[in-house]
Amino acid sequence: TAKLIDGRQVSATVREEVSARVKKRLQDGKRAPGLAVVLVGEDPASQIYVRNKRRDCESVGFASFQYDLGADATQVQLESLIDDLNDNPEVDGILIQLPLPPHLDADPLLLRIHPDKDVDGFHPYNLGRLCQRKPELRPCTPAGIIRLLDSIGTNYKGAHALVVGASNIVGRPMALELLLKGATITVAHRFTQDLAGYVAQADILVAAAGKPGLIKGEWVKPGSTVIDVGMNRLDSGKLCGDVEFDAARERAAWITPVPGGVGPMTIATLLQNALEACERRDIG
Numbered sequence: 001t002a003k004l005i006d007g008r009q010v011s012a013t014v015r016e017e018v019s020a021r022v023k024k025r026l027q028d029g030k031r032a033p034g035l036a037v038v039l040v041g042e043d044p045a046s047q048i049y050v051r052n053k054r055r056d057c058e059s060v061g062f063a064s065f066q067y068d069l070g071a072d073a074t075q076v077q078l079e080s081l082i083d084d085l086n087d088n089p090e091v092d093g094i095l096i097q098l099p100l101p102p103h104l105d106a107d108p109l110l111l112r113i114h115p116d117k118d119v120d121g122f123h124p125y126n127l128g129r130l131c132q133r134k135p136e137l138r139p140c141t142p143a144g145i146i147r148l149l150d151s152i153g154t155n156y157k158g159a160h161a162l163v164v165g166a167s168n169i170v171g172r173p174m175a176l177e178l179l180l181k182g183a184t185i186t187v188a189h190r191f192t193q194d195l196a197g198y199v200a201q202a203d204i205l206v207a208a209a210g211k212p213g214l215i216k217g218e219w220v221k222p223g224s225t226v227i228d229v230g231m232n233r234l235d236s237g238k239l240c241g242d243v244e245f246d247a248a249r250e251r252a253a254w255i256t257p258v259p260g261g262v263g264p265m266t267i268a269t270l271l272q273n274a275l276e277a278c279e280r281r282d283i284g
């Protein structure tokens with residue numbers, strides 16, 4: 001039976017590290033890192049995410065700047081807010097909570113965020129740096145997964161890593177992170193034939209398709225490490241991943257639970273990115 005990779009525990013360690021570094025900054029007479037969170041409209045799920053991000057910021061000692069704009073905010077208004085935040089020396093990171101109301105266009109707004117303040121790591125500059133193996137601010141979910149894999153002493157070199165899913169926020173940057181670590185990578189997506197065959201050869205499997213039960217337990221390579229990014233809400237209200245957990249657990253050596261695996265790492269990595277953005281700006 002596979003051992004569980006405890007994302008709650010590893011993420012708590014990351015938060016403690018961030019907290020300690022913030023405390024040290026304050027002792028040295030430096031300012032606390034500042035994170036600006038922008039919410040447009042009244043989407044209830046987004047309101048919860050934003051509230052949690054602000055709470056998490058404060059729990060590690062960051063200054064949090066909140067911008068709640070009405071659902072009728074215009075593209076021009078958001079552009080000028082981003083320009084102000086880019087220029088504000090107390091702001092190290094800028095988060096625009098997505099999705100935006102339909103009359104707004106997210107892409108040009110995300111491009112407008114200065115790459116040094118792009119704590120989500122979605123800006124083409126930051127993705128390009130990762131691509132060139134000189135990462136600066138890295139997309140949070142894949143970077144958090146690397147931290148999880150490091151925490152169990154993963155040997156990447158010579159390993160075959162399969163990433164299922166090729167989205168801009170998870171699958172693609174995940175493949176680049178694993179490549180950077182020295183793994184041999186395969187990326188599967190909706191047009192892939194014989195997913196079972198690729199899974200059977202994966203020493204490291206990262207499932208990020210958003211399809212409950214897509215990865216059958218019997219496909220999993222014995223002794224492998226299984227990272228389940230999927231967060232699927234079933235009709236019963238239960239949260240489940242993309243991997244058949246019980247059956248996969250019989251074959252793998254390590255596996256992440258859902259919830260309590262990858263999920264808590266994403267926000268912890270965001271906090272780490274904001275601190276890093278702050279430290280970089282001190283130096284620069």
Ligand code: NAD
Pocket residue numbers: 141164165166167168169170171188189190191192195208209210211214229230231232262263264266
């Ligand atoms: P997405 O819908 O943007 O991308 C899904 C990818 O999966 C696509 O590349 C698609 O080609 C591929 N795919 C779909 N069906 C497939 C199939 N049958 N076989 C192989 N590949 C297939 O999703 P996303 O934003 O990358 O998120 C993926 C999942 O991860 C979702 O469940 C999401 O909720 C979850 N997620 C979790 C976290 C976290 O912090 N835990 C963060 C981001 C996303």
